[in-house]
Amino acid sequence: MKVPSIFSALLLASAAGFAALTPAAAGDYVVGVIVPQSGQTAFIGDSALKAMILRAEQINAEGGINGHKIKLDAQDEKCNPTSAVNIAQEFVNGSGVAGVLGPFCSADSIAVKPIFARAKVVDLTVASTADAITKDSKWTFQIAAPDGVYAQTLANYAADHGKKIAILNDTSAFGLGAYATVDKVLKQRNANVVAHEQITAGQADLTPQVLKLKQAGADFVVALVLGGDAAKLCLTSRDLGFKAQLAGQTAWSFPNVLSLSKGACDGAIFTDPFDPDKPEAKSMLDAYQKRWNDRPQSYFAAAGWDALSLWAEAAKKAGTAGSDEIDQEKLLDALDNTKGYKGVMGVGDATINFSATDHIALDVDGTHLRRIQGDKLISLGDEKSK
Amino acid sequence: MSDFLQLLVGAVTLGAIYALIALGFNLIFAASRLMNFAQGDLAMLGAMVGVTLAGTLHLPFSLVVLAAVVVVGLLFLAFNLGVLRPLAKRNATLTSMVMATLALSMFLQGAAELIWGRLEQAVPSPVGSTPLLVGGIVIVPHYLVVVGTSAVAFLAMFFFFRRTLTGKALLATGFEPEAARLVGINPVSMVALTCFLGGGFAALGGLIIGPITFAAPWMGLSLAVKGFAASMLGGLGSLPGALLGGLIVGLLETFGAGYVSSAYSDAIIFLALMLILFVRPAGLLGSPLVTGEHF
Numbered sequence: 001m002k003v004p005s006i007f008s009a010l011l012l013a014s015a016a017g018f019a020a021l022t023p024a025a026a027g028d029y030v031v032g033v034i035v036p037q038s039g040q041t042a043f044i045g046d047s048a049l050k051a052m053i054l055r056a057e058q059i060n061a062e063g064g065i066n067g068h069k070i071k072l073d074a075q076d077e078k079c080n081p082t083s084a085v086n087i088a089q090e091f092v093n094g095s096g097v098a099g100v101l102g103p104f105c106s107a108d109s110i111a112v113k114p115i116f117a118r119a120k121v122v123d124l125t126v127a128s129t130a131d132a133i134t135k136d137s138k139w140t141f142q143i144a145a146p147d148g149v150y151a152q153t154l155a156n157y158a159a160d161h162g163k164k165i166a167i168l169n170d171t172s173a174f175g176l177g178a179y180a181t182v183d184k185v186l187k188q189r190n191a192n193v194v195a196h197e198q199i200t201a202g203q204a205d206l207t208p209q210v211l212k213l214k215q216a217g218a219d220f221v222v223a224l225v226l227g228g229d230a231a232k233l234c235l236t237s238r239d240l241g242f243k244a245q246l247a248g249q250t251a252w253s254f255p256n257v258l259s260l261s262k263g264a265c266d267g268a269i270f271t272d273p274f275d276p277d278k279p280e281a282k283s284m285l286d287a288y289q290k291r292w293n294d295r296p297q298s299y300f301a302a303a304g305w306d307a308l309s310l311w312a313e314a315a316k317k318a319g320t321a322g323s324d325e326i327d328q329e330k331l332l333d334a335l336d337n338t339k340g341y342k343g344v345m346g347v348g349d350a351t352i353n354f355s356a357t358d359h360i361a362l363d364v365d366g367t368h369l370r371r372i373q374g375d376k377l378i379s380l381g382d383e384k385s386k
Numbered sequence: 387m388s389d390f391l392q393l394l395v396g397a398v399t400l401g402a403i404y405a406l407i408a409l410g411f412n413l414i415f416a417a418s419r420l421m422n423f424a425q426g427d428l429a430m431l432g433a434m435v436g437v438t439l440a441g442t443l444h445l446p447f448s449l450v451v452l453a454a455v456v457v458v459g460l461l462f463l464a465f466n467l468g469v470l471r472p473l474a475k476r477n478a479t480l481t482s483m484v485m486a487t488l489a490l491s492m493f494l495q496g497a498a499e500l501i502w503g504r505l506e507q508a509v510p511s512p513v514g515s516t517p518l519l520v521g522g523i524v525i526v527p528h529y530l531v532v533v534g535t536s537a538v539a540f541l542a543m544f545f546f547f548r549r550t551l552t553g554k555a556l557l558a559t560g561f562e563p564e565a566a567r568l569v570g571i572n573p574v575s576m577v578a579l580t581c582f583l584g585g586g587f588a589a590l591g592g593l594i595i596g597p598i599t600f601a602a603p604w605m606g607l608s609l610a611v612k613g614f615a616a617s618m619l620g621g622l623g624s625l626p627g628a629l630l631g632g633l634i635v636g637l638l639e640t641f642g643a644g645y646v647s648s649a650y651s652d653a654i655i656f657l658a659l660m661l662i663l664f665v666r667p668a669g670l671l672g673s674p675l676v677t678g679e680h681f
Contacts, residue, residue: 040503079504171649198649202608204403204599207396208643208651211389228506228600239517239524240392256505260600262515 027324029065031056031311032091033074034084034102034112035126041079043255044104044127047296048304049074051284052101054291055308065315068324070308077103084108085115092119098326099124099315101307104300106130113137122331124307127300129250131177134359139328141335141354143307143345144299145362150249150271151178153367154222155185157269158247162220166195166213166244168233169224175201178224178249194218201229206236214242223248231260238264245269253298253370253377269369269380273362274299275347277379284344297377302344306361310338310352388522389644397640398633399529399598402536405632406591407613408620409543410584416560416623417573417580419480420470423487424462425588426610427494431458432589433601434502436509447512451535454593455586462585465490466578491606498603509596528597535594539587540629547625556580560623612639615659621672630670634658 033052035045049072056070064070073091077084084103091097092115100116100123103109109128116123117137124141125133129150133142158165167182169175175198186193195216197209210233213221221244223233230252237246245267251257252270275281276297284305289295314334319326341352346366354361371378407429414422435454439445445453469490473483513527547553558566559576566573592601592609599605612635620631635655642654662670 040505040507200608200652202599202602202605204595204608205396205400205640208393208640209648211392211644212648215389228602231506231600239526241524256507260506260508 027068028071029068029098029315029319029324029326030071030073030095031308032087032097032100032102033072034077034087034091034100034104034108035074036079036104037074037076038078040256041105044079044300045077047288047294047298047301048104048126050292050294051288051296051301051304052308054288055305055312057291058287059308059312065312066319068319070312073097077105077108079105079108081107081111084112088112088115092116092121096325097121098319098324099311099331101304101311102126104128106133109133109140113140116140121328122311122335124311124335126303126307130174138356138359139332141310141359141361143303143310143361145250145271145273145367146360147174147178147249148181149360149362149364149367151181151224152185152364153271153369154247154249155182155191156189156364157369158182158220158222159186159189159191162218162245163192164194164216164218165191165220165222166197166216166218167193167222167224168197168199168209168213170199170201170226170229172201174226175224182222182224199225199229201225203229203232206232207240210236210240210242213244214240218244220245221247226251227257228260230257231265234261234264234268247271247369250299253372258372258375263374265372266374267371269371271367272299272370272377273345273347273367274302275368275379278344278347280342280344299345306343306345306352309343310335310341310361313341314338391521391523393640393644394637395523395525395529397637399532399636400639401633401636402533403591403595403609403632404612404616404635405629406536406539406587406594407609408616408628408632409539409625410587410591411613411617412620412623412625412628413543413580413587414584415617416625417556418560418577420487421484422462422584423484423610424465424491424494424606425584425613426606426608427491427498428458428462428585428588428606429592429595429609429613430498430601430603430606431461431494432592433509433596433605434498434592434603435589436593436596437502437507437601440510441508447510451590451593454589458589459582459586462588463578463582466581470581471574491610495603495606502601502603504603506600506602509593509601511597526598528594532594532598535590539590540625543625552579612655615655618669619659619662621669624669624671627669627671 035049036042037045052072056072060069075087091100104127106128109125116139122139127144129144129147131146131148134140169179195213195218197212199209223246225233230248247269250270250272285295314331315326317334318330336354336356338354343352346362347368350366352361369380371380407425411425414420432454435457436450439450439453469486470483511528513531518525555571556576559571559573563573616631616635619634620627638655638658639651643651
């Protein structure tokens, strides 16, 4: 797919104004960014790319990486594996990149993994949450919390707060995998699970499942469903007068779910690796607001920021002054030795640590729960320590 | 008891949708013996027309219904004239024509993904979203729209086949194309007519299920599978069979999930389909014309 859509053409035109996106001069480090910029998934990439541009400007103002300036080369993955693979090939076979940030969509990240592994190029995926992202490749890192981590956070919260817990999952790879994790944690915690129901992703009518949860008297539903199914669950629960606490994964807070559910998801809680009240997050958000006149609520900006910061820290150790290339083996080694990095992502005192065998930035301590309130996402704060 | 009735409301609504998909399927089959694998994707296209015309442009719903039916009907008519007929003229087998509809199905999915994106989108309902409470049973107003639309569509088709000459000519074409030609019926235009109607009914089904399930490029597959099951159950090519089959599939899906197991509700449908076809190979109301007599 070489034909740019109208959207990406428009975006490219507007991107011309971004300082960090202007053509690379000799001696610059080019960082390839594989990011959704068009269509309905553009919202995933928008704030993350803006945070990266801001962070690149900061690093450049402070003298860059060993004297080299960062230039971002952002390409539209469209949340489509074919596009992502084409971009990855271009980065690997073209003029060369000093690092890769993205993709953002899980299927895209899995599709490009072998390309970067073969070319021996380090890839920091930004918002992909599938559990298999870092599996079988030492070249891929995962900045977002994986689905398994979200499932664990949800299960623990359910065990703490639910008296009669129900689990609802879809029968996709995501739903079944997350169910296995939730089920294990709830059994370990001896939680009172009163019902387990399944749906087919995209199922037309959720009435049977919601009725059964209602009959079981559930007061807390761990809902391992995504997108339209999440919205349908909120709507059906409201219609049938089922008032249990619904709890889902971070994707529940995305604009498509909020608009489809027309307010029915109000009060639902979701796992999130981002706490806007944390000092690191606050200072990033303040700088972001100053630069872009906007204050993002979702974690994408934080993930973009941390991905570029982690890359920059490692690049400083791996690069040599005078060369505009970065030895990827050295970069990988430097990233593997990242210890105690306090990111914008993660909650409380959680830090990001990598090793040769662990390329996942966040574990259970790095995620918490937030609540959907209209178009606002509220931190549970005191509620959490109850 | 109230749970039973609550499930029944959902079952009949789903059944009405599946019946509409099966109706389009059966119309095309009755006149041409062609199984149209793109039926679900034509329904998806109907829902997508709803996303754009009702959701983005806020046109009145009656206009949206008309537009979806005409646009998708004409699209499948064009496919008939541009692809199926040239294939038939080159003496293509029915199997290769069925494969052509499969190609159309994939083409429509890909095209819809490019135009509307991959995420689900809302299709506005012509009625409010405040549920009605009838004796403890919750009825979402749009469910009544679904059942009403489906009922009107079936009544219109019964009238068409029983009372109009064109309807009778259409049936005759299905039974015996050669004999129909001898009495002055043009089978080619009869098949073209069913292609328009079949596409139109699929679009109608997709458009009115949109507000319940949302619209997405991949929604066609599950609609096609359930619609096909409904068609087989009731009897391929049979008008009352489509209605009966659709309702049975809706009931099996909903009560299977409600009383047996939510994980196996789809398996229950197809188990029932196999059992019924074992006892009645042509479906419950199917004519023996369509049994596998050539095997």
